[in-house]
Amino acid sequence: MARAVVLRLLTGAPRSRAQLEQALAKRDVPEGVAARVLDRFTDVGLVDDEEYARTLVRSRHRERGLSRRALGTELRRKGIDDETAAAALEEVDGDDEVHAARELVAKKLRTTASLATDVRVRRTYAALARKGYPPGLVGGLVREALAAEGADDEGPAWSDAES
Structure with missing residues (x-):
């Protein structure tokens, strides 16, 4: 059985x-x-926590854009020990994380283009926070993206979202 x-x-x-x-x-x-x-x-190789962890990290980071922090939490929830999780998380470096966050910011700002800037900023911060990204990184990427599209980066949108 x-x-x-x-x-x-x-x-x-x-x-x-x-x-x-x-x-x-x-x-x-x-x-x-x-x-x-x-x-x-x-x-016989049908149960392999190391391979499972590596596969989960690669797929969740690539498909969902999850940060290392969020991936680590998911691995722990699935019963992967800390040593195995740490080895799997080495596959996602800081540059990979910044690249994924930048893409998520661009996508979120694109889908909220018709809204007020402060609403767009709040929604972008919230979306990336759910994926485990720190506010400092998100703030820099949001400012960069809005500057690239010519939005004004002064005013209440920044003070509200970053506090």
């Missing part, structure tokens, strides 16, 4: 060992049986 549960879960999407342990525990599989099954799946 435990093997079937793990195979079914892995067929849908890759999972961490911790996620599989939780699923087996929910189905009242004894810990010893779960450990043996998961050890065997690890031995």
Whole structure:
């Protein structure tokens, strides 16, 4: 039964060992049986937390634009240990993060072009904060993007959004 549960879960999407342990525990599989099954799946390469973490980091950063901080939180939530998470997060460097944030800022400002500047700034800060980007980085990128489109960077939009 435990093997079937793990195979079914892995067929849908890759999972961490911790996620599989939780699923087996929910189905009242004894810990010893779960450990043996998961050890065997690890031995044959079907359960690999390091590869899972690297794949998650690459895909979430590329597709969703998540920051290293947000990615680290997601890895911990999925049961990846700190050492494995740190190794996976090394694949996203500071330049990658700035590039992703710059693209997100441009996209958000493009989709809010018809709104008042202060509303655009607030929404952009909020969107990037949800993805784990620090306000200082976002502020610089927002100012840069608005300057490039010729918007006035003086006034209440900046003081409200950055405080």
